Amino acid sequence: MNARSFKRRTLSLLLLAAGLAAGPALAQGDRFPSKAIKILIGFTAGGSTDVPFRVLAENASKILGQPVIIENKPGAGGVLPAQMMQSAPADGYTLAQVPLPVFRLPYTQKINWDPVADLQYVIGLAGYSFGLVVPADSPIKTMQEYIAYAKAHPGQLTYGTPGALTTLHLTMENIAMQSGITLNHIPYKGNSESLQAVIGNHVMSVADTPGWGPYVEQGRLRLLSTWGDKRSSKFPDAPTLKEVGINLVQTSPFGLVVPKGTDPKVAQVLHDAFKKAMEMPNYKESLAKFDMETYYMDSAAYRKYAVDTMKTEKAIIEKLGLAR
Known part of the structure; x- marks a missing residue:
């Protein structure tokens, strides 16, 4: 056998071996799924995260x-x-919901994994709804007046949130950064406490999820802005942040990930299935009950969102002096 023939035979054997090695993974992807799949979500049953997720899972x-x-x-x-x-098997049978706080973890505590590099992003699903309210008898009637008051009274305009380092807290600081104002954050232990504080005029404003909805409808609170890409269907009179000159959309998007190293073919099966599931009317209806909407991102777009969000969260955490 001459040298050229030997090289050709060696190459053929290597290609055959590679094909055999890849075969089981591809076959596994073709059969997937062959058993139950579980989705881990980081919130209690019956809430705005859990209820729509159960509809999505059924679909x-x-x-x-x-x-x-x-x-x-x-x-x-x-x-x-x-x-x-980080310890789940990379077989596609365990998925996790990833809310926004995941992306600030490396800057607020010591962890031995990276939210971008050590998760495999499958699909972006939806986002929460947020807004800023003041008491109905407040002299501040618009978002523009809110910013103007803060500029005229640096550090005196108070706002409450359900807690420090929450998405609501950091988004308000982002608003302040873009507007060139200084606000006074008052953290509370939860949504009900912060809402009662603003209703009782113990704090001048509150940023929250639509727990303020009934109070706005009753005329006890005034909604200055919502933070989505477009106006809320339930509260169409309130402008978005973009409409008042603040280049920010905060719907706190969330989606699904699998462990790093999951077969891309398996991940694609999951993406396609959940995309169809999220497009079904009953899922959109379940979100609407909480004034939420779908926020689709494919795998690549969702990963890019994670990369970009890590940078944004780092800047805000450092600005607040809260970095570990």
Whole structure:
């Protein structure tokens, strides 16, 4: 056998070996799923995260032909499911919801994993709804007046949130940064406490999810702005931040990830199934009950969102002096 023939035979054997090695993974992807799939979410049952997710899971189970089970893992600001992905098998049968607080973890505490590099992004699903309210008898009637008051009274305009380092807290500081104002943050232990504080005029404003909705409808609170890409269907009179000159959309998007190293073919099956599931009317209706909307991102766009959000969160955390 001459040298050229030997090289050709060696190359053929190497290609054959590579094909055999790849075969089982591809075959596994073709059969996927063959058993129940579970989704870990970081919040309690019955809330604005859990209820729509159960509708989504039911839709996806019909598409995939296997049960899709929701497991609640509340606590730590919703970040536990992403952390659990670090030890979960990379087989596509365990997914996790990733809320915004995951992307600020490396800057506020010591962790041994990276939210971008150590998670495999499958699909962006939806986003929460937020807004800024003041008491109905407040002299501040618009978002422009809110900013003007803060400029005239640096550090005196107070706002409440459900807690420090929440998305609401950091978004308000982002608004302040863009507007060139200094606000006075008053953290509370939860939504109900902060809302009662603003109703009782103990704080001048509150940033929150639509727990303020009934009070706005009753005329006890005034909604200055909502933070989505477009106006709220329930409160169409309130402008978005963009409409008042603040280049910011905060719907706190969330989606699904799998452990790093999951077969891309398996991840694609999951993406396609959940995309169909999120487009079904019953899922959109379940979101609408909480004034939420779908916020679709494919795998590449969702990962890019994660990269960009890590940078934004780092800047805000450092500005607040809260970096570890």
